[in-house]
Amino acid sequence: MEINNQNTATSASQLPPPPFAVTGISLRDNQVVTNEDLKPIADSSSVETLRLNNIANISGECLANFSNSLNLRVVDCNGSGKVGDGLHYLAACERIDDLQLWGVALSLRDVIPVAHRKYKRINLGSTKVTDDWFPYFDEVDDLEVLVLRYANVSDDGLAHFRNCNSLRNLSVGGTKLTDAGLKHFQNCLQLEGTIISETSVSDASIEILSNFKNLKRMEIENTKITPAGVEKLRQALPQCDITWDGGTIKPSKP
Structure with a gap:
């Protein structure tokens, strides 16, 4: 306690x-x-x-x-x-602003009953959440962490979070995310970590990913991003730890 x-x-x-x-x-x-x-x-x-x-x-x-x-703010039942x-x-x-329900x-x-909150962190990864749930979460513009990994959500549903420009961590690996869906997050320039592995994201998203200059960790294995695309990311984000099908590229020394 x-x-x-x-x-x-x-x-x-x-x-x-x-x-x-x-x-x-x-x-x-x-x-x-x-x-x-x-x-x-x-x-x-x-x-x-x-x-x-x-x-x-x-x-x-x-x-x-x-x-x-x-006074409850954090509910972590992952x-x-x-x-x-x-x-x-x-x-x-x-007052709940941090809801962690991975695998629940x-x-x-x-x-x-708990959707209408000014959330800063939401984790619905590995749950049965679908696109039609998101409109109930109607105060998410200040969201900092969004975890939907291994959830049955698509580009259409992820559009609900297009104004979450304060995001620092985005985990949407194993979803139906495509290049079109990643565009919803193109203004999230404060991102420090993202997981988009096991999605259909391709080299068409290299420019968007390259603009996330604060990225420290990126997981892109099992996507459509080619080795040439990975090299572009390495050059654009030298301080980012990049995990891809060929292994892990460690940040270059300052």
Whole structure:
């Protein structure tokens, strides 16, 4: 647990003298914890960060314990596949700006209660998200991280994010992305990392990619980008780590 946004406690003996506020909960990779174990911290209104990732034994019901955590900003349930049907318990938590749901079993009905938020980070990778979900996420212009890897989304759906010019990380590998779809992100000049591997992106996008001068990491393996295109990227982005079918090109020394 995080206490008063500062100290971390892993047992009751480490708790400070009252009064204190539990501001963060992290049970990452805990394969013992269950829904019942979370009941003692039910309605902790001070919780701002909730990390319940990669936990096999919890379901959506566990989120009922945080329905009154109105200060909640971070919800990280990556890898906890059964929590999706409990997102409606967080409907009143309007300050959430970081939603991490990689690999979670989801339906559109599950996400609608938490879609209308001013998000900075969204991870719906390896879920059943489709293009028609995106209009419900109607306040994403300040988005900094977007992860949709291995999701069944296309250029049409990705157009919803065309005004997200503050993006720093974009992961859309393993989607139906084409050169036309990548154009939606051409003004994202603050990008530092992108994954477009396993898509139909080709040499036609070299100019767009070359304009991302802040890129530090790029994954483009299993695309239609040719060795000649990769060489152009290497020259245009000498400080970028580029992973492609031929291996990894490390940044050149300053």
